[in-house]
Amino acid sequence: MRRKVKFGIVVFPGSNCDHDAYHVCKHVMQQDAQFLWHKEADLKGSDVVILPGGFSYGDYLRCGAIARFAPVMQEVIRFANEGGTVLGICNGFQILVEAGLLPGVLLRNASLTFVCKFVHLRVENPNTRFTTQARHGEILRIPIAHGEGNYFTDPDTLHRLEYNKQIIFRYCNSEGEATAEANPNGSLANIAGVINEAGNVLGMMPHPERAADPLLRHTDGQKIFKSLIAHYVLDEQPLVAVESERS
């Protein structure tokens, strides 16, 4: 039997997508999943750490600013610096930028309103452990739900992100064009997700866990989980089912 990937989902006070992420990892993807309490500085042998969406610490001060100092985050930072896989979704992305694990910041949406809807994302770089099961330029339909998702960084950092192919997802229209109209929050260069230079930490505002259970009819988010699973188990046994699905 193929080994299962162990997903650790961090639970902060105010996390509210932790159970969704757990459900997808455990029941949809049929892997191991465990919750990691914010006060415990222990990742319990997780292969992949997920910082889920929500409003950690009530979004006080700035989104993600308080969570960054939680005991569990000291371990997550250490784990990430050693090459461990970390996926930050929505509030998790905000925490990753506050912790300095990813460049940039997430400002208030340009519209000043909370935006909750399905968006189109263009896969900009399929050569990461998070995206191998997608094609370059593939368009994914995944929902967003946030008030502070307006990605911003200085021109030098943006240039570096572009040059290193660290921009993983961009908001686009159904034709795959990254237009201003398709940008739901004012993000610089339509950025929806970025990876660190080493390629082991990904932050994204859209919620792949909300588009993964076939019961909800949208399954594009599965590609991210499948890619991670493939990253850990492909050497042992190729994911034949996933391959045939692509062709």
Place this chain on the structure above:
Amino acid sequence: MYLAKITVTLRKSILDPQGKAVEHAIGTMGLGTISGVRMGKYIELNVDAADEHSAHSIVEEVCKKLLANPIMEDYHFELERVKERQGV
């Protein structure tokens, strides 16, 4: 004991949509003379430090590491010598 009065505002280079919305509302009040509205945060805290110099460096560190995100925000503070702890 020192009382620090800290203000955190978005950096000038960053669009402040809240400030813009407020400015627009002021405009509709008929007060076209007002412009350049910037929104921010005001934070007060007590510092138990031997002198103003060390109080200054403690507040500086708190601002840099937690209260403001230097990528998007500027901070500014004033120190006031107080006899007792202020606030609750």
